[in-house]
Amino acid sequence: MVFLDxxxxxxxxxxxxxxxxxxxxYVFQFYxxxxxxxxxxxxxxxLPFIECSYLFDTDAKQLFISLHKKYGDVxxxxxxxxxxxxxxxxxxxxxxxxxxxxxxxxxxxxxxSKGLEELGMAGRGLIFNHDVKSWKYxxxxxxxxxxxxxxxxxxxxxxxxxxxxxxVYWKSLANNNNLSRDDNLQDNKNNWCLETDLSLWARSFxxxxxxxxxxxxxxxxxxxxxxxxxPTKVSRSGxxxxxxxxxxxxxSKQILGVSYFMFISSPLRHSIPFVKKNVKSxxxxxxxxxxxxxxxxxxxxxxxxxxxxxxELRQDLLTSLIITNTERDKxxxxxxxxxxxxPMTDVEIRGNMLDAFIGGTETTANLFCFLTYYxxxxxxxxxxxxxxxxxxxxxxxxxxxxGLTKLEYCTAIIKxxxxxxPPLSILARYTDKPCEMxxxxxxxxxxxxxxxxGLHKHKDHWSNPEIFDPDRFYKKKDEDRHKYSFAMFGxxxxxxxxxxxxxxxxxxxxxxxxxxxxxxLVDLKAPxxxxxxxxxxxxxxxxxxxxxxxxxxx
Numbered sequence: 001m002v003f004l005d006x007x008x009x010x011x012x013x014x015x016x017x018x019x020x021x022x023x024x025x026y027v028f029q030f031y032x033x034x035x036x037x038x039x040x041x042x043x044x045x046x047l048p049f050i051e052c053s054y055l056f057d058t059d060a061k062q063l064f065i066s067l068h069k070k071y072g073d074v075x076x077x078x079x080x081x082x083x084x085x086x087x088x089x090x091x092x093x094x095x096x097x098x099x100x101x102x103x104x105x106x107x108x109x110x111x112x113s114k115g116l117e118e119l120g121m122a123g124r125g126l127i128f129n130h131d132v133k134s135w136k137y138x139x140x141x142x143x144x145x146x147x148x149x150x151x152x153x154x155x156x157x158x159x160x161x162x163x164x165x166x167x168v169y170w171k172s173l174a175n176n177n178n179l180s181r182d183d184n185l186q187d188n189k190n191n192w193c194l195e196t197d198l199s200l201w202a203r204s205f206x207x208x209x210x211x212x213x214x215x216x217x218x219x220x221x222x223x224x225x226x227x228x229x230x231p232t233k234v235s236r237s238g239x240x241x242x243x244x245x246x247x248x249x250x251x252s253k254q255i256l257g258v259s260y261f262m263f264i265s266s267p268l269r270h271s272i273p274f275v276k277k278n279v280k281s282x283x284x285x286x287x288x289x290x291x292x293x294x295x296x297x298x299x300x301x302x303x304x305x306x307x308x309x310x311x312e313l314r315q316d317l318l319t320s321l322i323i324t325n326t327e328r329d330k331x332x333x334x335x336x337x338x339x340x341x342x343p344m345t346d347v348e349i350r351g352n353m354l355d356a357f358i359g360g361t362e363t364t365a366n367l368f369c370f371l372t373y374y375x376x377x378x379x380x381x382x383x384x385x386x387x388x389x390x391x392x393x394x395x396x397x398x399x400x401x402x403g404l405t406k407l408e409y410c411t412a413i414i415k416x417x418x419x420x421x422p423p424l425s426i427l428a429r430y431t432d433k434p435c436e437m438x439x440x441x442x443x444x445x446x447x448x449x450x451x452x453x454g455l456h457k458h459k460d461h462w463s464n465p466e467i468f469d470p471d472r473f474y475k476k477k478d479e480d481r482h483k484y485s486f487a488m489f490g491x492x493x494x495x496x497x498x499x500x501x502x503x504x505x506x507x508x509x510x511x512x513x514x515x516x517x518x519x520x521l522v523d524l525k526a527p528x529x530x531x532x533x534x535x536x537x538x539x540x541x542x543x544x545x546x547x548x549x550x551x552x553x554x
Contacts, residue, residue: 039440041085042071046078053079053268058259061425061453061532064088068454074438079263080115084447085437088454090461090484092438096429096448097484097491104132106429107493111445115261115269119254120286124351126497127358128258130430134348141344142352143497145320146213152401154315155213155501159508160399162208162222166201167516169226170194170545176230193546195522198372199538200225202365207248209505210360211240214353215296216316219244241292250289251357256533257282293350297322304328317356321349356498362535363423364502368509369538370417373528374468376521376543381470382514385410389515404507412473414506418488419456420468421528423535426451427490452487461485520544 030048044052044067056063056079064086067075073089087093096106112130116122122130126142129135145151174192204221211219220236221244227233228245241247260269260279269279300318309327313319323329325343344352375382388409397403427450435442457465461482462472489496496502513519522542529539 037083039442041074041076043067043076043078043086050268051078051081051265053264056263058256058263059532060259060263060534061536064426064449064451065453068451073454073458080113081265082111082447084449085442086449086451087438088451089458090455090482093450093455093484093487093491095435095437096450097427097487105431105433105435106448107132107135108430108432109428109494110262110447111430113262114266115264116258118266119257119261119282120290121258121351121354124347125355126352127355129351132432138348138352139493139497141321141324142317142355145317146356146498147500150315151213152500152504155209155504156399156401156404156508158209158212159505160512162205162212163509163512165222166205169222169230170196172232173226173230174545176232191547193544195542195544196229198519198541198543199365199369202368202538202541203248203252203361204244205509206361206365206368206505207244207251207357210357212316213501214317214356214360215240215300216314216319219247221245221248240296246288247292248361250285250292251361252537253282253285254289254354255358255362255535256531256537257285259533262534289354290350293353294346296353297346297349318349318353321352359496359498360501362537364505366423366536366538367414367418367502368506369541370421370423370528371414371506371510372519372543373521373538373541374417374420375413376519376524378468381413381468385413385510386514389511393511393515395515399508399511401504404504404511407507407511409470409474410507410510411503412470412476413510414503415473415486415488416468416470419462419472419486420466421530421536422452422456422488424452424490425532425534425536427487427494429494450487455484456486458485516548518546518548 027048030046034046044055046052047054055066055077063077067077067086068088073087074092075086077084077086108130110116110128110130113122113128116128121128123134126135126138129138171192171194173196174194177194201222204225207221208219211217211221217240218236218238219241220239223234223236224244257278260275260282264275268275270276296318301322304313304319304322307313313323313328321344375385388407392403392406393399429448429450431442431444431446431448433444435444435446437446437448456462459465462485484491489499489502520543522544526542529541531537531539
């Protein structure tokens with residue numbers, strides 16, 4: 001009763017004074033904590049409630065580039081409720097990126113996050129799994145599937161097969177365009193030219209590739225793209241995902257949306273009008289992707305249940321994850337770190353599949369687009385690359401793993417493009433115990449971000465870092481440069497498990513395209529059109545594709 005009497009006795013002015021007083025206390029505490037923080041580093045001044053969100057428009061790449069330019073190799077920024085340490089110098093990464101099965105200090109990419117939980121990616125799979133034990137468990141079986149020699153050979157087979165399908169569509173589109181212009185269908189297979197957006201084909205290709213390698217079934221995203229561009233249509237039966245275009249776009253959207261949930265706090269995500277609208281769309285996209293994955297897992301589980309014990313199952317990532325530590329698992333791993341292992345749950349399987357789709361589509365598709373852009377911009381590089389391809393792969397030579405390993409100059413081009421414009425903008429690490437980094441001692445719970453753009457273009461480690469020069473990597477040993485000055489696939493135990501597949505796809509595409517076709521930019525002077533968040537995505541790449549003029553072409 002006394003409390004109620006006090007409440008009723010208060011006037012509006014009293015409530016207002018209380019709110020102002022509470023706000024001032026919060027601001028005082030906020031800045032007291034900021035100005036008394038240990039290991040003070042340069043960086044933008046955070047503001048109460050919004051921290052440094054006033055600098056962040058979801059483009060993590062440009063944010064960390066601007067921080068490096070203004071504050072140097074080591075600086076800090078406050079986002080998403082965390083103090084984040086940005087590092088752009090190779091010498092500081094020895095502890096973080098070194099491979100060690102026993103030291104788990106830098107094994108976690110990010111702490112538990114309500115934002116990533118909301119996005120459906122926290123504590124699952126590999127990419128954003130904050131639970132070290134769970135991550136080790138998933139990594140054991142993910143790596144077993146995607147890094148085996150049989151998986152690599154299967155990848156080469158499907159690259160060749162899907163590209164043959166693309167070739168048919170390219171010629172058909174070119175002839176349809178010619179027919180619509182002058183009613184003169186060109187039957188000479190070496191006399192056509194197609195203008196198209198290569199980024200669409202690259203995404204459809206990598207999507208079809210990762211779906212067949214992950215699930216053992218086709219999705220026919222390439223055919224769907226052809227039907228969208230052509231007046232004549234093709235039909236495909238038995239497709240795993242009916243709306244492949246939406247699925248491909250959904251994966252891209254999921255990746256771009258991560259920055260909203262990592263760097264913007266929950267109150268801001270759900271209150272700022274334009275952010276709130278985007279978050280709602282991302283949640284709807286999350287639900288769509290998880291629904292599709294659930295359907296795929298249930299379908300394959302039923303097929304396995306109906307297959308007699310002892311009968312050979314197809315080799316794909318999904319099947320491997322489903323039969324893990326069951327009676328069907330021929331390579332049953334009994335334990336990790338002394339802990340008895342169990343079969344995977346559906347949630348764990350879906351998490352690993354989502355990671356496979358995310359890691360196996362956008363990064364490879366965008367890097368191939370960047371490759372094409374730079375190869376077109378530098379004719380001397382293009383000539384040298386084609387000469388190497390023609391030497392190792394004649395027109396009659398089948399695509400093979402041994403030949404791909406001999407493509408040293410092609411590999412150098414891939415690495416140099418990844419240095420100039422890395423598809424992934426930052427590497428994140430979270431410490432679960434006290435550590436020492438960049439000459440300071442840090443408490444457990446510190447988040448570090450490796451600024452890959454700063455790392456790959458650091459003037460102390462790269463001469464003329466803004467200049468495209470594949471010779472930096474051609475016939476050069478890794479020991480010739482600082483081992484952490486280039487981190488194309490990350491480093492340490494958190495290195496990308498799909499790195500072999502990515503290189504196989506990129507090298508195979510270079511061979512299959514450039515030994516038979518010539519590609520040039522529609523507008524050589526136009527800048528590369530990209531959109532950045534945590535990944536840098538090629539928005540559009542208009543090119544002309546036509547067969548090479550070769551006497552021995554057949």
